Each structure stands twice: as structure tokens, then as C-alpha cells.
Amino acid sequence: MQDQLKLDNFICFAVYTASHALNRVYKPLLETLGLTYPQYLAMVSLWEQDGQTVGGLGEKLFLESSTLTPLLKRLETAGYVRRERSREDERVVVIRLSEEGIRLKEKAIGIPGCIAAASGRDAVDLTRLQAEIVALREALNRSVV
Template identity: 65%
Template sequence: MPNAKDDKKPDDVLNLGNFLCFAVYSANHAFNRVYKPLLDRLGLTYPQYLAMVLLWGEDNQTVGGLGEKLFLESSTLTPLLKRLEALGLVKRSRDLADERQVRVQLTDQGRALREKAAEVPQCILEASGLEMGEAKRLLAEITALRNTLDRTGRG
């Protein structure tokens, strides 16, 4: 009788369906597709929406501060924020005390968009098919996974 630890076929190891990374990768794409029609009505892309959520929570953040929370580099954020500025949702200006930093402020239009975006989270939760409790548990597990991976990826 084969050992329970060794009786996997070699195919199992390289079957994409068994890749946790691929589950995450494809779930991310699936979220994107669900968000798309909702965000189209706001004129935002998904990463732009995430940046706006942060700014709605705390205005006048620096590029670096936003990048740290979003796990994004300035090479990604700078053009994204410029697009938000071109849309008239934010204003970017050098910090007077430290001119290396750029601060991002919501415009009136940017603040107003918050109302129109209010229903989005509920729509997403429904699309996930999860109860609030399940969603929170899964959220905690995936966040913990991300933090572990991130320590490896940087340490």
C-alpha cells in the first residue's frame, strides 16, 4: 500500500488547477471583470478606484504613502495619478515643507464621486456569493498570505 505522502502523480504538481497562485491570479481577473461595468459608470479603472478609496478615507496623502498602502511603485502611481488629475478628480502639488514629496488632494469633483461610488462595495459582495462572515474570514486568510509572501519577496 503506497505511502499517503508519495502517491501523487507527477502531473498533480504541475496542474495549474492546483496552483494557489493561479487561483489568486484568476480570481483577481474575475474581480476586475465584475468591477468593470460598475466603474465604467464612474469613469474609473480598478486601480484608480482603489486610489480614490484611500483618498476618500484620508485626503492629502503623498505618492509614497499611497504606494505603500497599495503596494505599488511610483512608476505605476505617477501616471495613474496624472490621469486622475486630468479627469479633474485630484490635484497634485509639491509639499511645501519637503519638496521631494508630492501630495494628492481631492477636488470637489473627486469628493462628490464618493456618493456615486457608495453602492459599489455592496454590489461586489453580492457578486462574490459570500456571506459577510465568510467574506471576512477569507479576507483575513488572504491578507495573512499576502503579508507572508511580502516578507519573503522583500526580506
């Protein structure tokens, strides 16, 4: 049990460093789109469903408004989205893709394939691993609440 406190045996360390490794693979690909990695995730979510609220995006991306508000302002400055207060409920801010934001999707379509290639795994294997990691995330989120 000596190795209880060895870094290489930490699932957390594996996830932490894998996350950084993914970021490093993504960075050069996303630079061509003028996006950071979290900005890219927000765009992907908006391509799936346009007109989401800040809170709705936060729930999907597991991010707080304190993270999203400045991020979305940068996306607005970049010209990819518009931020509009809802008329029905003035507390809510709705995020809508601009024309340029919609067009960006075409340039982004190839990225997941690049990542899959870099991972050196086939699609089936990746899907299985991805499901396992999601299950881990869900178990952890349940334990906090």
C-alpha cells in the same frame, strides 16, 4: 506527486484568475464613475485619508511611483484630484481630492455591496476569506523583503 505541476492545484493560479474575475465584475460598475480599478483603489484610499503623498499611497496600495505617477496624472486630468509639491519638502508630491473627487464617493458607496452580492457569500464569510488572503499576502511579502 504527478500533479505537482497541474494548473488547477496552483494557489497562484487561483489568485491570479480570481483577480481577473474581480476586475471583470468591477469594470461595468466603475465605468459609470469613469474610473479604472487601480484608479478606484487610489480614490478609496484618498477618501479614507485626503492629502497623502505619492509614496504614502504607494505603500498602502503596494505600488511603485512608476505606476502611480501616470495613474495620478490621469486622475488629475479627469478632475478628481490635484497634485501639488509640498512646500516644506519640494521632493514630495501631495495628492488632494477636488470637489468633484469628494462628491464621487457618494456614487461609489454602493459598489462593495454589488461585489459581495456577486460573490454569493454572506458578509461574515467574506470577511473571513478576506483575512485569510491578507495573511497569505503578508507571509509572501515577508518572504521577499
